[in-house]
Amino acid sequence: MLITRLSTLSDNFARTLRALLAFDASQDESIERATADILRHVQEQGDQAVLDYTKRFDRVSAPSVAALEIERGEWLAALDALPTDQRKALETAAERVRTYHAHQRAETWTYTEADGTVLGQKITPLDRVGLYVPGGKAAYPSSVLMNAIPAKVAGVPEVIMVTPTPDGIRNPMVLAAAAIGGVDRVWGIGGAQAVGALAYGTQTLSPVDKIVGPGNAYVAAAKRRVFGTVGIDMIAGPSEILIICDGTTPADWIAMDLFSQAEHDELAQSILLCPDAGYLDEVEAAITRLLPSMPRADIIRSSLANRGALILVQSLDEACAIANDIAPEHLEISTENPDTWAEKIRHAGAIFLGRYSSEALGDYCAGPNHVLPTSRTARFSSPLGVYDFQKRSSLIHVSQAGAQTLGRVAATLAYGEGLQAHAASAEYRLNSTESKS
Amino acid sequence: MLITRLSTLSDNFARTLRALLAFDASQDESIERATADILRHVQEQGDQAVLDYTKRFDRVSAPSVAALEIERGEWLAALDALPTDQRKALETAAERVRTYHAHQRAETWTYTEADGTVLGQKITPLDRVGLYVPGGKAAYPSSVLMNAIPAKVAGVPEVIMVTPTPDGIRNPMVLAAAAIGGVDRVWGIGGAQAVGALAYGTQTLSPVDKIVGPGNAYVAAAKRRVFGTVGIDMIAGPSEILIICDGTTPADWIAMDLFSQAEHDELAQSILLCPDAGYLDEVEAAITRLLPSMPRADIIRSSLANRGALILVQSLDEACAIANDIAPEHLEISTENPDTWAEKIRHAGAIFLGRYSSEALGDYCAGPNHVLPTSRTARFSSPLGVYDFQKRSSLIHVSQAGAQTLGRVAATLAYGEGLQAHAASAEYRLNSTESKS
Numbered sequence: 001m002l003i004t005r006l007s008t009l010s011d012n013f014a015r016t017l018r019a020l021l022a023f024d025a026s027q028d029e030s031i032e033r034a035t036a037d038i039l040r041h042v043q044e045q046g047d048q049a050v051l052d053y054t055k056r057f058d059r060v061s062a063p064s065v066a067a068l069e070i071e072r073g074e075w076l077a078a079l080d081a082l083p084t085d086q087r088k089a090l091e092t093a094a095e096r097v098r099t100y101h102a103h104q105r106a107e108t109w110t111y112t113e114a115d116g117t118v119l120g121q122k123i124t125p126l127d128r129v130g131l132y133v134p135g136g137k138a139a140y141p142s143s144v145l146m147n148a149i150p151a152k153v154a155g156v157p158e159v160i161m162v163t164p165t166p167d168g169i170r171n172p173m174v175l176a177a178a179a180i181g182g183v184d185r186v187w188g189i190g191g192a193q194a195v196g197a198l199a200y201g202t203q204t205l206s207p208v209d210k211i212v213g214p215g216n217a218y219v220a221a222a223k224r225r226v227f228g229t230v231g232i233d234m235i236a237g238p239s240e241i242l243i244i245c246d247g248t249t250p251a252d253w254i255a256m257d258l259f260s261q262a263e264h265d266e267l268a269q270s271i272l273l274c275p276d277a278g279y280l281d282e283v284e285a286a287i288t289r290l291l292p293s294m295p296r297a298d299i300i301r302s303s304l305a306n307r308g309a310l311i312l313v314q315s316l317d318e319a320c321a322i323a324n325d326i327a328p329e330h331l332e333i334s335t336e337n338p339d340t341w342a343e344k345i346r347h348a349g350a351i352f353l354g355r356y357s358s359e360a361l362g363d364y365c366a367g368p369n370h371v372l373p374t375s376r377t378a379r380f381s382s383p384l385g386v387y388d389f390q391k392r393s394s395l396i397h398v399s400q401a402g403a404q405t406l407g408r409v410a411a412t413l414a415y416g417e418g419l420q421a422h423a424a425s426a427e428y429r430l431n432s433t434e435s436k437s
Numbered sequence: 438m439l440i441t442r443l444s445t446l447s448d449n450f451a452r453t454l455r456a457l458l459a460f461d462a463s464q465d466e467s468i469e470r471a472t473a474d475i476l477r478h479v480q481e482q483g484d485q486a487v488l489d490y491t492k493r494f495d496r497v498s499a500p501s502v503a504a505l506e507i508e509r510g511e512w513l514a515a516l517d518a519l520p521t522d523q524r525k526a527l528e529t530a531a532e533r534v535r536t537y538h539a540h541q542r543a544e545t546w547t548y549t550e551a552d553g554t555v556l557g558q559k560i561t562p563l564d565r566v567g568l569y570v571p572g573g574k575a576a577y578p579s580s581v582l583m584n585a586i587p588a589k590v591a592g593v594p595e596v597i598m599v600t601p602t603p604d605g606i607r608n609p610m611v612l613a614a615a616a617i618g619g620v621d622r623v624w625g626i627g628g629a630q631a632v633g634a635l636a637y638g639t640q641t642l643s644p645v646d647k648i649v650g651p652g653n654a655y656v657a658a659a660k661r662r663v664f665g666t667v668g669i670d671m672i673a674g675p676s677e678i679l680i681i682c683d684g685t686t687p688a689d690w691i692a693m694d695l696f697s698q699a700e701h702d703e704l705a706q707s708i709l710l711c712p713d714a715g716y717l718d719e720v721e722a723a724i725t726r727l728l729p730s731m732p733r734a735d736i737i738r739s740s741l742a743n744r745g746a747l748i749l750v751q752s753l754d755e756a757c758a759i760a761n762d763i764a765p766e767h768l769e770i771s772t773e774n775p776d777t778w779a780e781k782i783r784h785a786g787a788i789f790l791g792r793y794s795s796e797a798l799g800d801y802c803a804g805p806n807h808v809l810p811t812s813r814t815a816r817f818s819s820p821l822g823v824y825d826f827q828k829r830s831s832l833i834h835v836s837q838a839g840a841q842t843l844g845r846v847a848a849t850l851a852y853g854e855g856l857q858a859h860a861a862s863a864e865y866r867l868n869s870t871e872s873k874s
Contacts, residue, residue, distance in 0.1 A: 089849035100556055103546060111540070118790075119537055119804050124783045126817050140854050173853060209816040228672070231817035235665070253865045259858035295857045338834070345830070346561045353555075353834035356866050360859040361835055364847040367556050368831035379646040380563055380668035382829040392819040394787035394805035396794050397775070403793035410801040412526035416610060417577050420732045421696035422797040428690045429793050 002287060003304045005280065007312040008322070020309055021326065023237055023267070023375055028217065035192045035221040042196030047203045053193035058135075058166045060188070065197075065204040070170065070186040075179040078172035087176070093365035094145050094180045100367030101153045104386035116399035117406075121392050125155035128206065129389060130198035130230075131183065132213035132223075133174055135164035135190055141177035142363065146370050146384065147213050148181035154389035159183050160208060162198065164190020190215075195222035199230045212371075212384065233384055237375035238267035238307075241359055242328035242348075244319045246335035247276035249355040255286035257332060260360050262303035263296040269307040271326070273319040280310045320344040327378040330359045349378045403429040439724060440741045442717065444749040445759070457746055458763060460674055460704070460812055465654065472629045472658040479633030484640045490630035495572075495603045497625070502634075502641040507607065507623040512616040515609035524613070530802040531582050531617045537804030538590045541823035553836030554843075558829050562592035565643065566826060567635035567667075568620065569650035569660075570611055572601035572627055578614035579800065583807050583821065584650050585618035591826035596620050597645060599635065601627020627652075632659035636667045649808075649821065670821055674812035675704035675744075678796055679765035679785075681756045683772035684713035686792040692723035694769060697797050699740035700733040706744040708763070710756040717747045757781040764815040767796045786815045840866040 006016060041049040047065045054068065055061050062068050079087065110120030129151045133144055144161070151159050161178055163171070165188040178186055187205070189197065195215075201207030210231035211223055223232045241261035245254055258270035274280055287304070291297050313319045320341055323331055327347035335341060338353035345351060349372030350362055363370045371384035398406060407426040414422035443453060478486040484502045491505065492498050499505050516524065547557030566588045570581055581598070588596050598615055600608070602625040615623055624642070626634065632652075638644030647668035648660055660669045678698035682691055695707035711717055724741065728734050750756045757778055760768055764784035772778060775790035782788060786809030787799055800807045808821035835843060844863040851859035 085849050086853050089846045089853075092846050093850060103548065104558070109540060117803075121541065121805075122779075122782075122788065127783065142850055142854065228812070228814070231814075250865070253862070256858060256862040256865055260856070260862040263856060263858040294861075295855075300858065342559075342832070345559075346564065347828075348830050350831035350833060351559065353832065354836075356837050356840040357833050357835040358840075358862045358866060360847050360851060360862040361840070361843045362831070362833050363859060364850045365843055366554075366833045366835060368558075368833055372831075373828075375665070377665070377668075378828070378830070380828060383831050385829065387824070391784075391815070391817060392822065393782070393785045393815070394799070394809075394820050395779070395790065396787060396799050396803045396805055397790035398794040398798055398803060400793050403795075403798065406798045406802055407795075409526045409529050410797050412522050413530060413579055413801045414797060416523050416526075417579065418732075419697070419700060421693060421700040421737065422800060424731075425690070425693040425697040425795045425797040428687070428693055429795060 001305055002284065004309040005284070005312075006309050008314055008318060017322075020307065021269070021376070027221065031217050031221050035218055035225060038192040039196040039222060039225055042193055042202070043200045050189055050193050050197050050202060053191065054189055057191055058164050060165060060168050065187075065189075065202060068188045070175065070188050072179070074170070075175040075186065078175040079179045081172060082176050086173075089365070090141060090145070090177060090180050093142065094149060096365050096367040097145055097149045097369070098153060101150050101369070101386050104150070105153060106387065106390055106392075110395060113402065115401040115405070117402035118395065118397040120395035122395050123390050123392055125157070126209045126389050126391065127156070128158040128160065128208040129156050130208040130211040131159055131161045132194065132211060132215050132219060133161055133163040134215055135166055135171065139163070139171045139174045141173040142370065143214060144174055144177035144183070145181045148178070148183050150369065150384060150386045151389040152182040154386045156389050158185070160198065160205075161186045162189050162194040164188070164194070192218045192222035195219060195226060199226035210389070212388070233371065233388060234373060234377065234381060236371075238269060239264045240269040240328050240374060241271070241330040241332065242323055242326055243272045243332040243334055244316065244323060244341060245272060245274045245279070246316060247274055247279035248336060249334040251279065251282035251286045252290065253355065253358070254283050254334060255290055257358050258287070258304070258308065259290070259294060259300050260358070261330070262300040262308065263294070266299055266302045267307065268303045270304060271309045271311065273311050273313050273322060275313050275315055275319070277312050280312060284310060316341055317344070323348065327376045329372045329374045329378065330362070332357065332359060347378045349373045349383055404431070438742055440721065441746040442721070442749075443746055445751055445755060454759075457744065458706070458813070464658065468654050468658050472655055472662060475629040476633040476659060476662055479630055479639070480637045487626055487630050487634050487639060490628065491626055494628055495601050497602060497605050502624075502626075502639060505625045507612065507625050509616070511607070512612040512623065515612040516616045518609060519613050523610075526802070527578060527582070527614060527617050530579065531586060533802050533804040534582055534586045534806070535590060538587050538806070538823050541587070542590060543824065543827055543829075547832060550839065552838040552842070554839035555832065555834040557832035559832050560827050560829060562594070563646045563826050563828065564593070565595040565597065565645040566593050567645040567648040568596055568598045569631065569648060569652050569656060570598055570600040571652055572603055572608065576600070576608045576611045578610040579807065580651060581611055581614035581620070582618045585615070585620050587806065587821060587823045588826045589619040591823045593826050595622070597635065597642075598623045599626050599631040601625070601631070629655045629659035632656055632663060636663035647826070649825070670808065670825060671810060671814065671818060673808075675706060676701045677706040677765050677811060678708070678767040678769065679760055679763055680709045680769040680771055681753065681760060681778060682709060682711045682716070683753060684711055684716035685773065686771040688716065688719035688723045689727065690792065690795070691720050691771060692727055694795055695724070695741065695745065696727070696731060696737050697795070698767070699737040699745065700731070703736055703739045704744065705740045707741060708746045708748065710748050710750050710759060712750050712752055712756070714749050717749060721747060753778055754781070760785065764813045766809045766811045766815065767799070769794065769796060784815045786810045786820055841868070
């Protein structure tokens with residue numbers, strides 16, 4: 001089977017769709033145990049544990065963790081060595097990502113009440129952020145930009161990148177992206193040991209406050225375990241696209257958009273909703289025709305067969321309702337007047353409107369972040385953004401007059417909850433002068 | 438020993454402070470296993486599991502989960518039965534919390550580029566939120582307000598409260614707070630089984646998108662386990678206050694502020710930083726004198742002895758540096774010109790400025806939320822707020838002209854990453870008309 005065909009009118013549609021969306025996120029016990037061991041060793045032994053694991057897993061021997069730092073000179077050399085078009089593309093993408101994310105910056109605010117009491121919210125950036133970047137073939141320079149730039153826009157003074165260099169091989173595109181993205185320092189370490197070093201600190205590395213960026217199952221397990229000691233970003237599931245199409249977009253375009261998601265890996269999910277059965281036939285034919293020409297055809301074929309679907313809906317309204325239920329990571333609304341339908345969407349990581357807004361543009365350079373909530377978590381979470389690197393502190397400056405009214409309210413509620421010291425603390429400020437007692 | 442006395446000049450100060458702050462957050466294996474069992478049963482059996490556990494743990498037998506709903510009429514009766522001053526205090530607190538949180542509401546924004554491309558961020562509220570409220574003596578009506586109001590200000594249509602009713606006893610203050618806070622429905626269920634019912638849904642309860650609110654170790658373990666299926670708020674550690682005082686605030690006030698934190702429980706932490714050794718003596722004398730009069734003296738004594746400290750600092754500047762290292766949940770700056778010192782603070786859940794801003798006012802009615810990051814997590818996280826009940830979706834509407842420039846950039850980067858379907862998807866939009874291919 002090339003790809004599942006479904007209709008919302010079939011008896012078991014809801015159950016079939018739920019089965020198609022299901023994804024086993026259960027954690028592998030052996031990975032959990034190995035990760036716990038690695039983290040404990042890093043916490044106890046610091047640098048030496050990092051050196052030992054780096055030798056064992058990446059086959060890189062170094063006399064010290066300091067020797068594993070990749071100096072800025074090497075990033076700049078990598079940047080200079082890039083083909084001009086690649087360098088220009090990375091710089092254009094970075095500039096667009098920076099411009100978009102600047103809109104997300106929150107500012108401190110306060111307001112003053114009639115009695116002089118001032119309330120507000122102070123915004124501060126995190127001090128230090130760790131950015132994990134995978135090595136080898138999953139090393140994406142675009143990910144470096146998408147993670148580093150929001151942190152720098154937020155005002156984070158130190159963004160520390162870690163990336164494994166198996167057999168000593170360093171990825172020049174990733175180093176070039178670090179230079180463009182404003183990363184402050186780079187270390188050639190990876191795996192759970194790098195996560196541990198960032199979270200707990202070692203003799204050489206200072207601990208960070210938050211760790212972001214994608215990684216393999218060990219990295220994900222390590223991030224989950226250090227959460228609380230540091231902040232983490234989301235643990236991503238497989239990538240997904242849901243396309244709502246009215247049947248007027250070239251079928252080849254839609255087929256290729258489905259491919260662009262499916263080519264990530266076998267678990268990636270590509271689903272098309274359309275009220276026109278004939279158009280679904282056209283897209284299926286385009287898939288058949290275009291698939292053999294794709295370099296990653298095997299991955300695409302497997303992803304479409306196991307997790308893809310072309311779904312006949314009764315109307316675009318119904319398509320929007322299904323989209324809200326799925327809460328997709330990427331939603332393309334490839335229709336006339338896409339705004340009309342976008343208004344009905346409550347849950348999606350990113351919404352691509354109109355037939356020219358292919359997901360690939362958003363993945364690289366439109367401006368919004370490509371780190372998005374997967375596996376239905378867009379019901380309650382958001383794209384990675386500047387807000388992930390800023391935090392808020394409440395500001396409460398109660399005036400002497402304000403303490404008279406608020407103190408009585410607080411004391412009444414505190415007595416009601418049986419917290420007499422709370423009540424007394426409020427009452428001490430009643431009818432008092434500022435003089436020392 | 439009443440309370441530890443420290444000086445930043447002593448040789449081992451940093452180590453001693455670190456030991457004082459340390460808190461063992463390790464998870465109890467037996468609680469973990471029991472919670473996993475309860476959640477699995479609720480997921481498999483739904484209503485019947487909820488009924489069984491409610492009978493077993495709360496000694497409440499009901500013919501159906503529907504029979505465990507606490508109807509609105511009962512909340513309103515509880516509200517009417519409140520003493521006037523308590524009702525007024527709750528209503529004043531709710532109104533102030535609502536006003537403050539309205540400032541946190543984010544709005545959808547877009548901007549249009551020269552070529553007609555529109556980028557933006559759409560803000561939507563969560564659909565359904567579950568609010569856990571503990572039963573028995575830890576049932577705080579102020580918590581109901583602090584959790585429910587931000588959700589309603591965010592525009593969440595359904596806030597579902599669950600609260601255990603051991604032996605069938607319902608807490609009228611909590612029900613009255615539900616009425617004032619705008620809660621939509623209340624169920625008399627609790628424990629890990631209530632968390633499971635909210636996360637997975639049962640035959641009677643629809644699943645929610647996020648679960649917030651405090652609870653015991655089983656509730657915390659259950660929230661950690663359902664995270665990913667639903668969103669959760671922070672898992673709070675013991676409550677903390679750090680006070681920076683210049684020595685001009687009445688010593689009794691500061692002693693009582695330390696008590697108000699210490700009375701929560703034996704693990705609560707109260708620390709005072711002051712550059713005036715004589716003032717620290719005064720506060721210690723005030724503690725000795727006032728402690729016997731406190732109804733919760735035993736808890737306060739134990740909390741101060743084990744986790745409290747009066748610390749002599751060399752300057753208020755040094756005090757601010759220590760505060761940034763501790764990243765306290767509550768920070769009181771009880772000095773002249775507190776704004777000067779607040780500017781130096783980078784990490785704190787809530788900052789109380791000036792001698793009239795006792796933490797108790799913020800706990801109940803100043804307006805800002807009293808659910809705050811504990812255990813140094815203010816380095817990377819924020820008070821509970823409206824932003825926890827809204828989420829963002831990126832908006833990307835690329836014009837035909839925009840697709841020409843962005844498509845080339847995206848294709849270059851996609852080829853660089855070996856993702857040819859991404860490149861083709863972008864290239865299909867180059868130099869094309871809108872007509873169907």
